[in-house]
Amino acid sequence: MGKVDFGGVRKDACLAYIPEVQLGDYVIIHVGFAISRVDEDEALKTLEILAQMGDLVQTELATMGPGMDAPAVVSDDDEPVSGVFATPATGAPGGRA
Amino acid sequence: MKHLDEYRDPVLARKLITEIHRITTRPWTLMEVCGGQTHTIVKQGIDEALPEGVRMIHGPGCPVCVTPLEQIDKALAIAARPDVIFTSYGDMLRVPGSTTDLLALKARGADVRIVYSPLDALKIAVANPDKEVVFFAVGFETTAPANATAVAEAARRGIDNFSVLVSHVLVPPAMVALLESPANQVQSFLAAGHVCAVMGWTEYEPIAAKYRVPIVVTGFEPLDLLEGILMAIRQLEEGRHEVENQYARAVKREGVPLAQQQIFDVFEIGARKWRGIGEIPASGYRLRANYARFDAESRFSVGDIHTQEHPACIAGAILTGEKTPLDCTAYGTLCNPQKPLGAPMVSSEGTCAAFFSAGRGLGGLRTLSPAMPLLQVAPIAPARQPDTAEAAR
Numbered sequence: 001m002g003k004v005d006f007g008g009v010r011k012d013a014c015l016a017y018i019p020e021v022q023l024g025d026y027v028i029i030h031v032g033f034a035i036s037r038v039d040e041d042e043a044l045k046t047l048e049i050l051a052q053m054g055d056l057v058q059t060e061l062a063t064m065g066p067g068m069d070a071p072a073v074v075s076d077d078d079e080p081v082s083g084v085f086a087t088p089a090t091g092a093p094g095g096r097a
Numbered sequence: 098m099k100h101l102d103e104y105r106d107p108v109l110a111r112k113l114i115t116e117i118h119r120i121t122t123r124p125w126t127l128m129e130v131c132g133g134q135t136h137t138i139v140k141q142g143i144d145e146a147l148p149e150g151v152r153m154i155h156g157p158g159c160p161v162c163v164t165p166l167e168q169i170d171k172a173l174a175i176a177a178r179p180d181v182i183f184t185s186y187g188d189m190l191r192v193p194g195s196t197t198d199l200l201a202l203k204a205r206g207a208d209v210r211i212v213y214s215p216l217d218a219l220k221i222a223v224a225n226p227d228k229e230v231v232f233f234a235v236g237f238e239t240t241a242p243a244n245a246t247a248v249a250e251a252a253r254r255g256i257d258n259f260s261v262l263v264s265h266v267l268v269p270p271a272m273v274a275l276l277e278s279p280a281n282q283v284q285s286f287l288a289a290g291h292v293c294a295v296m297g298w299t300e301y302e303p304i305a306a307k308y309r310v311p312i313v314v315t316g317f318e319p320l321d322l323l324e325g326i327l328m329a330i331r332q333l334e335e336g337r338h339e340v341e342n343q344y345a346r347a348v349k350r351e352g353v354p355l356a357q358q359q360i361f362d363v364f365e366i367g368a369r370k371w372r373g374i375g376e377i378p379a380s381g382y383r384l385r386a387n388y389a390r391f392d393a394e395s396r397f398s399v400g401d402i403h404t405q406e407h408p409a410c411i412a413g414a415i416l417t418g419e420k421t422p423l424d425c426t427a428y429g430t431l432c433n434p435q436k437p438l439g440a441p442m443v444s445s446e447g448t449c450a451a452f453f454s455a456g457r458g459l460g461g462l463r464t465l466s467p468a469m470p471l472l473q474v475a476p477i478a479p480a481r482q483p484d485t486a487e488a489a490r
Contacts, residue, residue: 014216017242017356028294028347031186031236032214033243035356036294036347043103043346050109050320053116 004029104318113323114146117330124150125333126282127326128275128418130268131289132159132446133317139451141319143326151330154282154418155451157271157374158289160236161188161444162416165370166404168235168264169194175231175262175397176207182225184218185233186240187211192443195405215247215261222251222259231393234261238292241265241382242356245363248384248391260393263383266369268292269300270380276308280419285329287315287322290344297352301340309338316344363388372440373413412439415448422449423458 002015004027014033015021026038129135135155138144144153157163173194176183183199190200190211203209208228212218215232222230234244244261251259268289275281288301293314305312311332315325325343332339342348360382369381384392394400406412409427414420422428422441432438434450441447445454452458 011213014214014243014246016246017353017359019355028291030239030291031243032216033246033356035239035242035291035353039346046324046343046345047103047109050113050324053112 002034004034104316104320106320110319110323113320113327117151117323117327118148120327120334121148121151121330122334124152125284125330126152126154127285127287127329128154128156128283129287129315129322129325130156130158130272131287131292131317132156132162132444132448132451133291134287134289134315134322135159135448136446136451137317137319137322139448139455139457141322142455143319143322147326151326153326155415155421155448156286156418157275157371157416158237158268158292159441159444159446159448160240160266161192162412162440162447163266163271163371163373164189164192164235164264164440165372166194166406167370167402168262169198170402170404171394171399172199172233172262173197173202174399174402175393176202176209178229178397180229181397182208182210182221182228182230183233184210184212184221184230186235188444189233189235191437192440193407193437215244216250219247219250219256219259222256226258228258229396230259231397232259232261233264235264237266237268237289238296238360239289239294241360241364242295242353245359248363248388249359251391252388257390260391260396261384262393263364264369265364265382266371267366267380267382269304270377271371271374272301272304273308274374274377274380275417276304276310278417280417282418283310285311285313285333287325287329288312288340290314290316290321290348293342293344293348293352295352295356297350298340298342298348299350305338305340311338312340314340314342314344314348316347371416373416407438410439412441412449415441422452425449429453429459 001012003010004013013029018027018034018037021027021034021037027034028036028038129138138153169192172183175181176199185199190209191198199209210221215234218230218232232247236244244265248261272286275283288298298314301312304310311329313325313328315321321343328341328343332341363385364382365385366379367381367383368376368378370376371380389395409431411420411425415422427438428449432442432449434442434453437443439449442449442453444450
């Protein structure tokens with residue numbers, strides 16, 4: 001089990017299926033289990049392709065709102081989750097309840 | 098939030114819509130498989146921003162909606178027993194069975210508890226050794242690893258007062274059933290991103306080839322859906338029919354092997370009945386023989402339960418995309434999220450609930466299509482539409 005941070009709300013999650021996950025990684029959590037590690041390189045690559053595609057319109061839009069599934073960040077309870085002050089998660093990734 | 102806000106960027110959204118309009122030369126019919134995708138599409142008005150003739154059919158990928166009435170009635174029969182603590186994901190509680198629902202049963206004194214994860218149900222079983230704790234194991238491939246883990250843990254730790262009422266369904270056989278139907282109109286699928294995160298997409302390759310349908314593994318944010326639609330239409334326009342991956346940041350071709358291993362350790366593939374669709378061969382999971390003692394259906398002898406749908410509800414035709422909620426006489430009148438007749442109105446992922454919360458067809462609640470500003474080049478006033486779902490919270 002590990003701790004994950006859903007934009008401020010911290011919960012336990014089982015990380016057994018993606019043992020390669022590191023502190024600070026983004027993961028997708030479904031019913032308490034991490035089912036995917038979000039690949040930052042791929043995320044940025046997609047956005048880059050989209051940004052390059054056409055440039056017809058500059059107008060801001062106000063209609064976009066929140067969608068459904070929010071990625072969560074792997075963290076522990078009290079320590080910073082990334083950067084120089086980060087410490088390893090208390091629950092070993094890959095452990096079970 | 099990182100990786101999230103960027104995928105809601107309105108400037109990029111408009112670029113994608115412009116590009117979709119630019120490459121589209123013919124009418125096309127696409128289906129988004131997953132209810133989470135339906136929710137984003139309807140809420141953001143993405144379907145209304147597409148070129149004329151490009152139609153989104155909302156697929157059957159809402160676990161609450163496709164759980165057959167029989168299973169709900171079995172759940173009700175088990176939950177009504179005084180020796181049982183019945184546990185479930187929250188969205189199953191209001192799904193109407195033949196006569197009542199789990200929430201009403203709870204109000205009448207039954208011990209029905211909402212859990213966030215099946216492991217929470219296990220904890221309840223450990224804490225209440227004198228009770229039978231039953232977990233309603235529903236869902237698609239996304240919840241299967243979690244539900245399988247709970248059963249495997251119960252076996253490993255000898256938690257014998259725990260059992261599961263299984264109603265697990267699989268996406269690819271449902272897609273095949275739709276494609277085989279003579280009434281089928283779907284020319285391309287947006288596959289469900291999180292199902293594919295677990296299972297990968299190798300299962301979809303033979304389907305794309307055999308039925309000559311482009312399949313695009315797609316995420317859940319507005320930009321994900323727009324890019325998925327663009328990729329699907331591009332394939333259709335070019336006469337290709339491949340499996341492509343829009344959701345590369347979360348999905349790998351092979352999926353998550355450890356999760357698959359856990360699923361197939363506990364479950365095997367079998368026929369399943371789908372609410373509104375009927376029985377589809379090899380379309381769900383059931384417990385393997387060595388875990389049969391955790392099967393709540395046999396433990397509580399509820400196998401022989403008969404069912405009856407509400408006569409006004411057209412949930413079946415909505416789940417297969419033949420009709421929309423606007424074709425239903427009960428939509429918004431007899432049936433609303435506070436008092437749902439059928440499952441698609443219960444879950445926030447259901448098509449009827451998505452239409453309702455977007456105010457569609459409810460007497461001009463939304464006279465101006467929310468999609469229109471996406472297509473205007475002139476500066477626009479903030480046109481955020483009232484969001485009944487958020488307002489209700």
